[in-house]
Amino acid sequence: GPSTPAGPSTPAGPSTPADPSTPAGPSTPADPSTPAGQAAPGDVADLDGNAALSEAGNAALSEAGNAALSEAGNAALSEAGNAGGIPAPGGVADLGAEGYRLDVRPDGVRITAATAAGLFHGVQTLRQLLPASVESPAPVAERWMVPGGMVVDRPRFAYRGAMLDVARHFFAVPDVLRVVDHLARYKLNHLHLHLSDDQGWRIAVDSWPRLATIGGATEVGGGPGGYYTAADYRRIVRYAARQHVTVVPEIDLPGHTNAALTAYPELAPDKVAPPPYTGTDVGFSYVDPADERTYDFVADVLGEVAALTPGPYLHIGGDEAFKVKADAYARFVRRAQEIVAGTGKTLVGWHQIAPAEHADGRILQWWGTKEDDPVIADAVRRGARLILSPANHTYLDMKYAPDTPIGHDWAGLIDVAKAYDWDPGAHLADVPAEAVLGIEAPLWTEYVTSLTEIEFLLLPRLPAVAELAWSPRATHDWPGFRDRLAAHGPRWDAAGITFHRSPEIPWL
Ligand code: TNX
Numbered sequence: 302g303p304s305t306p307a308g309p310s311t312p313a314g315p316s317t318p319a320d321p322s323t324p325a326g327p328s329t330p331a332d333p334s335t336p337a338g339q340a341a342p343g344d345v346a347d348l349d350g351n352a353a354l355s356e357a358g359n360a361a362l363s364e365a366g367n368a369a370l371s372e373a374g375n376a377a378l379s380e381a382g383n384a385g386g387i388p389a390p391g392g393v394a395d396l397g398a399e400g401y402r403l404d405v406r407p408d409g410v411r412i413t414a415a416t417a418a419g420l421f422h423g424v425q426t427l428r429q430l431l432p433a434s435v436e437s438p439a440p441v442a443e444r445w446m447v448p449g450g451m452v453v454d455r456p457r458f459a460y461r462g463a464m465l466d467v468a469r470h471f472f473a474v475p476d477v478l479r480v481v482d483h484l485a486r487y488k489l490n491h492l493h494l495h496l497s498d499d500q501g502w503r504i505a506v507d508s509w510p511r512l513a514t515i516g517g518a519t520e521v522g523g524g525p526g527g528y529y530t531a532a533d534y535r536r537i538v539r540y541a542a543r544q545h546v547t548v549v550p551e552i553d554l555p556g557h558t559n560a561a562l563t564a565y566p567e568l569a570p571d572k573v574a575p576p577p578y579t580g581t582d583v584g585f586s587y588v589d590p591a592d593e594r595t596y597d598f599v600a601d602v603l604g605e606v607a608a609l610t611p612g613p614y615l616h617i618g619g620d621e622a623f624k625v626k627a628d629a630y631a632r633f634v635r636r637a638q639e640i641v642a643g644t645g646k647t648l649v650g651w652h653q654i655a656p657a658e659h660a661d662g663r664i665l666q667w668w669g670t671k672e673d674d675p676v677i678a679d680a681v682r683r684g685a686r687l688i689l690s691p692a693n694h695t696y697l698d699m700k701y702a703p704d705t706p707i708g709h710d711w712a713g714l715i716d717v718a719k720a721y722d723w724d725p726g727a728h729l730a731d732v733p734a735e736a737v738l739g740i741e742a743p744l745w746t747e748y749v750t751s752l753t754e755i756e757f758l759l760l761p762r763l764p765a766v767a768e769l770a771w772s773p774r775a776t777h778d779w780p781g782f783r784d785r786l787a788a789h790g791p792r793w794d795a796a797g798i799t800f801h802r803s804p805e806i807p808w809l
Contacts, residue, residue: 346405346447393419399490399545400455403427405447418545419455422488426452433788436796458725460688460739461770462491462549463697463763465755466746468498468560469581470520471527476752478540483759483798485544487767492541493549493616493741496606499559499578499586501526504534504550504609508601509565516560519577521747534609542611549649550606553618554599555625555633559586567594581747584623590633600640607644614664615646619654631657638663649688655680664738667729668692670712678731686738687729694723695766697744697758701801707748708758717803720765721782724774742766753799760793760800761786783807 393415396402401414401423412423430448434441465472465480477494484492496503502516505528517528529537538548558568559578566574570589578586588595607615617637622630634650634657641648641660648660652667655676664686667677670693681687690696692712699715700708713719720742726734742763749755764786769777783806790808793800802808 345449346407346410347444396453397455398459399488400453401426403452403454405430405449405451407449410447418490421485421545422454422456425486425488426454428486429792433791433795436792438797456488456771457773458737458739458770460491460741461489461767462493462688462739462741463489463759463766464493464495464551464690464741464743466495466498466698466744466749467503468495468501468520468553469746470522470524470750471501471503471517472746472752472755473527474529474533474536476755477537479752480755480759481537481541481544481546483756483763484546487764488771489763489767490545491547491549491612491614491739491741493551493743494537495551495553495743495745496529497552497560497618498557499583500580501528502560502564503528504552504606505530506602506605507531508605509598511564512561512602515564519560519563519579521579521581522750523579524750531609538609538611547612547614548610549612549614549616550610551616551618551649552602552606553620554637555587555590555595555630556584556620556622557586557618558588561588561598562586565598568592568598584621587622587625590625590629596636596640599637600643603637603640604644607641607646610646613647614649615641615644616649616666617641617654618651620651620668621653627656634658635660652677652680655685659683659685662686664688666690666741668696668743672728673730675731677729681732681736686736687732688738689725689728689740690743691723691728694720695740695742697742697762698746698749701762701803705801707754709745709748715762717761717765717783717786717805718779720762721769721779723769724777725769726774740766740770756799757801760798761789761803761806764789 393413396413396415396419398416399418399422401412401419403423403426404411404413410427412420412427414420414423427447428435431445432443434443435445463480463484465477467477481492484490501520502512505513513528518526520526541548559575562569562575563577566572568588569575570587575586588598603615603617619634625633634654638648638657638660647662647664649664649666652665652669652674655665659680661684665677665680666688667674668690670691677687692699694715696709696712696715698709699712700710701716702714725737725740744755744758749758765782768782787807787809790800790802790806
């Protein structure tokens with residue numbers, strides 16, 4: 302209720318090694334109960350050497366939590382340990398599908414959740430309450446002290462994501478897994494993979510094999526490119542699932558298809574294979590919307606990708622098909638929507654598909670830079686839901702500042718304050734907050750060639766995106782966020798993670 306104490310350890314003070322995703326505070330309707338035994342402000346739990354998570358009666362949940370925690374550091378965790386005398390809390394129903402309750406008392410730590418995802422998120426918060434040295438890949442001799450208190454926390458939005466463009470430059474599986482780690486750390490739960498574009502096709506398709514073998518052999522700048530086999534892709538999906546991250550595959554249609562056309566010229570409007578493309582222009586290519594073979598291709602590809610994908614979403618792109626006339630484009634999108642419906646997946650498309658006929662359950666990913674878009678508002682009235690990726694706030698390929706060595710600036714410069722300074726629930730005129738499924742920060746990679754560069758652009762902006770996606774509006778507070786974020790520099794340093802030392806942040 303409104304009078305619920307957020308807890309003495311609510312990670313909000315500059316002295317707390319805190320979660321940039323502010324846990325839900327006094328305004329949250331989520332707190333199931335006022336805890337019977339509240340720890341006093343000076344309390345700590347000392348987890349030295351024998352920390353373990355246990356959840357009475359649910360081995361699967363405690364296993365998930367322990368796996369997450371054991372990755373965090375050097376202590377040997379065992380199921381035998383216990384969270385001491387902390388009383389079992391009341392019900393977990395109000396914690397929802399992803400919420401958790403974290404109790405830290407002198408005799409131990411308890412994380413309570415209704416689901417494995419909730420427990421996992423609770424462990425991420427606990428991890429941030431531990432000293433920065435736990436992030437070191439090498440064992441460290443240090444006592445693990447956690448500030449005492451109680452946190453009840455659950456997300457504002459169900460969809461919290463980031464996108465990696467593996468088409469402009471190809472990134473091998475280990476790089477993608479590392480990006481998953483970064484998402485999970487900040488309680489983001491979707492990784493959108495942009496799997497095809499003019500410069501490369503990145504996923505093996507049995508029924509159209511040359512897409513990968515020929516279409517995958519290029520990238521921006523003329524490098525060797527690459528593609529994921531089905532086994533590679535499954536490995537990414539499985540790894541992500543263990544961290545409660547859902548992979549959202551995108552096959553960009555009908556534009557951004559030059560790589561596919563080099564492999565299968567019958568899909569091209571003039572039936573001639575174009576040369577491979579290694580530049581950075583957009584909007585010049587498209588599959589022939591007037592040829593039935595195009596729809597066979599779309600059905601085969603989307604069918605195979607759907608079959609590889611346990612998650613609910615299938616993204617069909619739809620952006621920047623500048624050379625396709627509006628009516629042909631709308632007919633193409635309608636057929637693609639029908640094909641996706643046939644796979645049983647929920648369709649996501651860039652917001653350019655909005656004018657095409659509505660399809661049940663469809664989700665538009667909005668990447669505009671204004672705060673008023675009548676075409677989108679109209680699509681929402683017809684039943685579409687939105688993933689918000691405002692390019693001037695969430696595009697991680699934008700430069701931080703004029704002197705940032707890599708990145709675009711067409712949507713403006715995005716420093717951390719700019720990334721943090723918007724409200725997903727009230728961003729678009731005439732779009733109610735209920736239509737917003739969540740937010741996503743895309744990283745396009747025309748100018749990004751390595752994991753180091755990915756991390757440089759992700760961090761420290763990704764935690765800003767994560768806090769907007771997770772925390773209630775009532776806790777939105779730039780000075781507080783800035784100070785909490787500062788404590789993450791030493792954590793990234795300890796973990797060997799590259800980040801941009803944004804001058805706005807008072808790094809510790
Ligand atoms: C626009 S945003 C694109 C991409 C580019 C990006 C660069 C969108 C759906 N399309 O093709 O990579 O700008 O910022």
